Amino acid sequence: MFHTVIEPRVSETDGVGHINNTVIPVWFEAGRNGLFQLFNPDHSFSDWKMIILSMNVEFKNQLYFGKKAEVYCWIKRIGNSSLELYEEIHQDGTLCAKGTAVYVNYNVHEKQSESIPSDIRYALEKHLYEN
Numbered sequence: 001m002f003h004t005v006i007e008p009r010v011s012e013t014d015g016v017g018h019i020n021n022t023v024i025p026v027w028f029e030a031g032r033n034g035l036f037q038l039f040n041p042d043h044s045f046s047d048w049k050m051i052i053l054s055m056n057v058e059f060k061n062q063l064y065f066g067k068k069a070e071v072y073c074w075i076k077r078i079g080n081s082s083l084e085l086y087e088e089i090h091q092d093g094t095l096c097a098k099g100t101a102v103y104v105n106y107n108v109h110e111k112q113s114e115s116i117p118s119d120i121r122y123a124l125e126k127h128l129y130e131n
Contacts, residue, residue: 061091
Protein backbone atom coordinates (compact mmCIF):
# COMPACT_ATOMS: atom_id res chain seq x y z
CA MET A 1 0.00 0.00 0.00
CA PHE A 2 1.09 3.54 -0.70
CA HIS A 3 0.39 5.98 2.16
CA THR A 4 0.33 9.79 1.94
CA VAL A 5 -0.60 12.34 4.59
CA ILE A 6 -2.44 15.44 3.38
CA GLU A 7 -2.71 18.65 5.37
CA PRO A 8 -5.94 20.29 4.17
CA ARG A 9 -5.70 23.91 3.06
CA VAL A 10 -8.18 26.69 3.77
CA SER A 11 -8.68 27.13 0.02
CA GLU A 12 -9.95 23.54 -0.21
CA THR A 13 -12.77 24.26 2.24
CA ASP A 14 -16.15 25.20 0.79
CA GLY A 15 -18.94 27.41 2.09
CA VAL A 16 -20.54 24.54 4.00
CA GLY A 17 -17.37 24.12 6.09
CA HIS A 18 -16.00 20.87 4.76
CA ILE A 19 -13.41 19.98 2.12
CA ASN A 20 -14.99 20.48 -1.29
CA ASN A 21 -15.86 17.31 -3.22
CA THR A 22 -13.77 18.44 -6.20
CA VAL A 23 -10.62 18.22 -4.03
CA ILE A 24 -10.91 14.50 -3.29
CA PRO A 25 -9.76 13.28 -6.74
CA VAL A 26 -6.73 15.59 -6.41
CA TRP A 27 -5.88 14.06 -3.03
CA PHE A 28 -6.26 10.57 -4.49
CA GLU A 29 -3.81 11.54 -7.23
CA ALA A 30 -1.34 12.82 -4.61
CA GLY A 31 -1.54 9.37 -3.03
CA ARG A 32 -0.34 7.83 -6.31
CA ASN A 33 3.09 9.50 -6.32
CA GLY A 34 4.79 6.27 -5.23
CA LEU A 35 3.10 4.48 -8.12
CA PHE A 36 4.18 7.16 -10.59
CA GLN A 37 7.75 6.81 -9.28
CA LEU A 38 7.79 3.15 -10.35
CA PHE A 39 6.88 3.98 -13.94
CA ASN A 40 8.72 7.32 -14.22
CA PRO A 41 11.68 7.34 -11.80
CA ASP A 42 13.07 10.57 -13.31
CA HIS A 43 9.64 12.31 -13.15
CA SER A 44 10.01 13.29 -16.80
CA PHE A 45 6.78 14.36 -18.47
CA SER A 46 8.38 13.95 -21.89
CA ASP A 47 8.22 10.16 -21.41
CA TRP A 48 5.31 9.90 -18.94
CA LYS A 49 3.86 6.38 -18.76
CA MET A 50 0.77 6.45 -16.56
CA ILE A 51 -2.40 7.55 -18.36
CA ILE A 52 -5.68 7.48 -16.45
CA LEU A 53 -8.59 5.74 -18.16
CA SER A 54 -11.28 6.01 -15.50
CA MET A 55 -11.92 6.88 -11.88
CA ASN A 56 -14.75 6.57 -9.40
CA VAL A 57 -15.20 8.31 -6.05
CA GLU A 58 -17.65 7.38 -3.31
CA PHE A 59 -18.11 9.92 -0.52
CA LYS A 60 -18.64 8.30 2.89
CA ASN A 61 -18.09 11.12 5.45
CA GLN A 62 -17.12 14.76 5.38
CA LEU A 63 -13.50 15.92 5.58
CA TYR A 64 -12.47 19.11 7.37
CA PHE A 65 -9.76 21.74 7.44
CA GLY A 66 -7.47 21.61 10.47
CA LYS A 67 -7.17 17.82 10.62
CA LYS A 68 -4.71 15.77 8.60
CA ALA A 69 -6.12 13.29 6.11
CA GLU A 70 -4.50 10.00 5.15
CA VAL A 71 -4.62 8.65 1.61
CA TYR A 72 -4.15 4.92 1.08
CA CYS A 73 -3.60 3.45 -2.38
CA TRP A 74 -3.50 -0.25 -3.18
CA ILE A 75 -3.18 -2.18 -6.42
CA LYS A 76 -6.45 -4.03 -6.97
CA ARG A 77 -5.67 -5.72 -10.28
CA ILE A 78 -2.71 -5.92 -12.65
CA GLY A 79 -3.40 -6.60 -16.31
CA ASN A 80 -1.03 -6.84 -19.27
CA SER A 81 -0.74 -3.08 -19.81
CA SER A 82 -3.20 -1.66 -17.28
CA LEU A 83 -3.82 -1.70 -13.56
CA GLU A 84 -6.72 -0.91 -11.27
CA LEU A 85 -6.26 0.94 -8.00
CA TYR A 86 -8.35 0.89 -4.86
CA GLU A 87 -8.03 4.02 -2.72
CA GLU A 88 -9.30 5.37 0.58
CA ILE A 89 -9.08 8.67 2.45
CA HIS A 90 -9.35 8.63 6.24
CA GLN A 91 -9.53 11.47 8.77
CA ASP A 92 -9.49 10.89 12.53
CA GLY A 93 -9.64 7.14 11.89
CA THR A 94 -12.86 7.41 9.87
CA LEU A 95 -13.25 6.35 6.25
CA CYS A 96 -14.32 9.51 4.41
CA ALA A 97 -13.92 8.61 0.73
CA LYS A 98 -13.06 5.58 -1.32
CA GLY A 99 -12.63 4.98 -4.99
CA THR A 100 -11.04 3.18 -7.88
CA ALA A 101 -8.93 4.29 -10.80
CA VAL A 102 -7.68 2.50 -13.89
CA TYR A 103 -4.36 3.43 -15.49
CA VAL A 104 -2.63 2.16 -18.59
CA ASN A 105 1.12 1.98 -19.18
CA TYR A 106 1.33 4.18 -22.27
CA ASN A 107 4.08 5.10 -24.70
CA VAL A 108 3.44 8.75 -25.56
CA HIS A 109 5.82 8.66 -28.53
CA GLU A 110 4.23 5.61 -30.16
CA LYS A 111 0.74 6.62 -28.97
CA GLN A 112 -0.08 3.12 -27.76
CA SER A 113 -0.19 1.06 -24.60
CA GLU A 114 2.68 -1.25 -23.70
CA SER A 115 3.03 -4.23 -21.41
CA ILE A 116 3.97 -3.53 -17.83
CA PRO A 117 7.64 -4.56 -17.44
CA SER A 118 8.28 -7.54 -15.15
CA ASP A 119 10.36 -5.52 -12.64
CA ILE A 120 7.55 -2.98 -12.24
CA ARG A 121 4.95 -5.77 -12.07
CA TYR A 122 6.95 -7.35 -9.23
CA ALA A 123 7.07 -4.01 -7.37
CA LEU A 124 3.31 -3.53 -7.88
CA GLU A 125 2.56 -6.94 -6.42
CA LYS A 126 3.95 -5.73 -3.08
CA HIS A 127 1.04 -3.26 -2.92
CA LEU A 128 -1.83 -5.64 -3.74
CA TYR A 129 -5.12 -5.05 -1.97
CA GLU A 130 -6.33 -7.92 0.15
CA ASN A 131 -10.00 -7.79 1.17
